[in-house]
Ligand SMILES: O=P(O)(O)OC[C@H]1O[C@H](OP(=O)(O)OP(=O)(O)O)[C@H](O)[C@@H]1O
């Protein structure tokens with residue numbers, strides 16, 4: 408059986424990445440490079456659709472970008488000066504070729520290709536209605552609902568049909584589309600998922616994260632604003648705001664874990680923000696230890712910030728193998744437990760006899776913490792403390808991150824002392840939600856939070872129509888942070 412991660416069940420499964428180009432020679436080669444830089448956002452599958460002025464060309468495959476889109480014969484077939492691409496981690500619909508994006512449909516208005524990062528929280532409800540009215544779905548992904556809403560809209564112009572469609576959906580969407588008017592980029596009114604705009608020569612580019620511009624030498628221009636739709640074609644660029652204005656609620660977890668540290672979000676380096684979070688954590692939950700040890704990869708910047716603020720040396724007490732990517736052929740059940748050492752191993756010569764404070768960005772099921780605390784002890788650590796650079800993850804995400812059900816989130820099941828006991832650490836502390844906002848340069852407004860922080864607070868910024876009948880133990884709208 409193929410899986411996307413050796414410990415597949417234990418993880419927040421990231422989200423998706425989108426990329427779009429208008430006005431470049433062989434746009435698909437830029438799309439492939441951009442998707443490569445966004446690979447951390449989705450490793451299940453990747454796809455590209457290009458437009459040569461007359462025809463659309465498409466290619467989708469399971470697995471990583473490299474391995475498919477590094478082949479000249481694949482790129483050559485994706486002809487034309489415009490292209491969009493997607494890397495997927497599924498949130499609705501199984502991991503199968505029919506759900507791999509960009510989705511494409513020949514509509515009465517012309518070709519329509521769509522790449523979506525996010526998740527719609529009323530997709531099931533809309534799908535049943537559309538089914539009843541005769542729509543025939545080709546996939547099980549929430550994203551396809553948008554295509555049927557565009558197809559059945561009564562509006563004249565293609566872009567108006569898209570706007571009309573999006574007025575019916577709820578949840579999170581950062582989209583790039585190829586359609587008769589050109590390349591269209593759009594972010595939901597709350598701006599839950601990121602989307603940025605750049606330039607390379609005459610070409611206009613959109614991407615989930617700015618790091619994708621770096622790899623192709625493009626210049627960052629600005630973020631696509633929450634609720635903004637931008638249409639790019641040979642006549643130029645047109646921006647408009649077709650939705651009711653709303654107070655933005657961008658995802659706070661992008662800063663903590665999802666985005667690459669070399670990306671810039673909301674004008675700030677993700678790396679610097681993570682260091683600031685680590686420093687705030689050190690102030691809120693100080694700890695005496697010989698070393699600060701990061702849990703690679705994503706715990707590293709927060710650990711550097713913690714170490715600098717606490718004046719405790721930073722040491723690589725856990726070494727991460729670079730040969731365990733996130734695509735891995737799962738070993739047989741009896742050797743599966745050995746897998747943990749494939750990714751992380753103790754630097755025993757450093758650790759023996761020392762007290763360490765492990766710093767990680769988040770705890771989901773607690774598997775990583777449990778294994779690594781034990782690994783430190785096996786390596787002879789005298790004391791093992793654990794500090795986490797986000798508040799306890801107590802609620803599931805419905806906006807494009809594949810979090811486990813609440814019943815699988817360790818912090819939804821027990822308090823901090825219970826978790827400390829479970830992972831067998833000498834001490835355990837999480838940054839507070841207010842502390843996290845402080846590290847981001849804000850003071851959290853508890854009546855109207857400036858960001859989506861629902862996985863910590865339970866304060867979901869949209870209706871969750873499809874989940875209204877979930878049992879309360881799976882879904883709680885009550886804040887208990
Ligand atoms: O409590 P758990 O269920 O174990 O999940 C939490 C862990 O998962 C993530 O790391 P991951 O290994 O996915 O990726 P990374 O290498 O980018 O840190 C996160 O950084 C934590 O280390």
Ligand SMILES: NC(=O)CC[C@H](N)C(=O)O
Pocket residue numbers: 421422423424495496497498499500506523524525526527548549550807808809
């Ligand atoms: N993680 C995502 O953004 C996924 C996009 C879409 N909801 C899908 O499942 O394919």
Ligand code: SF4
Pocket residue numbers: 599658659660661803804805806807808859860861862863
């Ligand atoms: S629930 Fe959490 S991960 Fe999901 S969008 Fe909100 S803050 Fe981000």
Ligand SMILES: [Mg+2]
Pocket residue numbers: 702703704705706767768775
């Ligand atoms: Mg990690």
